[in-house]
Amino acid sequence: MKKFNSLHFNLVMMLVCLISLSIVFQSCKRTSEKTSEKIIEKSLGDDAEVDIDDEKVVIKTDEGTFTTDATMNSWPKEAPGEVPEFKFGDVIAVTTQEVDDADNWVVIFENVPANALQDYKETLESEGFTISFTTTAGTGGHLAAEKGKIAVMLMAGEGNATVTIGSNN
Structure with a gap:
């Protein structure tokens, strides 16, 4: 029984690590997109609205x-x-x-x-x-x-x- 609990615990820990890494990478990606949006908006002027989503970029200006x-x-x-x-x-x-x-x-x-x-x-x-x-x-x-x-x-x-x-x- 102890062996099963240890194996079960290791699998759960591995799953938690994978989910945590996924969340960190997704968060970094979204932060990168938001930073890029702000840089483009500043370079185009304050009236520009930029939305970056994966491989799609939308820029709206006057x-x-x-x-x-x-x-x-x-x-x-x-x-x-x-x-x-x-x-x-x-x-x-x-x-x-x-x-x-x-x-x-x-x-x-x-x-x-x-x-x-x-x-x-x-x-x-x-x-x-x-x-x-x-x-x-x-x-x-x-x-x-x-x-x-x-x-x-x-x-x-x-x-x-x-x-x-x-x-x-």
Whole structure:
């Protein structure tokens, strides 16, 4: 019976230690986030409101809101419907910015095939976008397109891509 109690006691103590460590690490993480929030708020001015939560950062000022979310792994639903979805690769992060009368989205991709730039250019053209310019270098390149008050830019290369969408309301 004494052996069982000793084993039971050791397991309970190990569990208490693990829970304590978990609480300490979580507390340190939250303290770090709060410290970072205060530093960003001070650098932007006292009117800035910053919220950091794991891999998501939201900054609100009088001029607008900036959000970056590394946990968002899909095409932003808020992006203008006229912009065709870039379906070449995997979304790894999305950033949105709402300032005055303009909205912007930046969508970052990985595992993008080499033909994505040309294929997306053709998709944009088929949706009525005018291609302002295209630059290619090696396996990558850059393009800019416009349609009314919407601008789309794509930078792609080496298996990565960034699609930037701007819309003036």
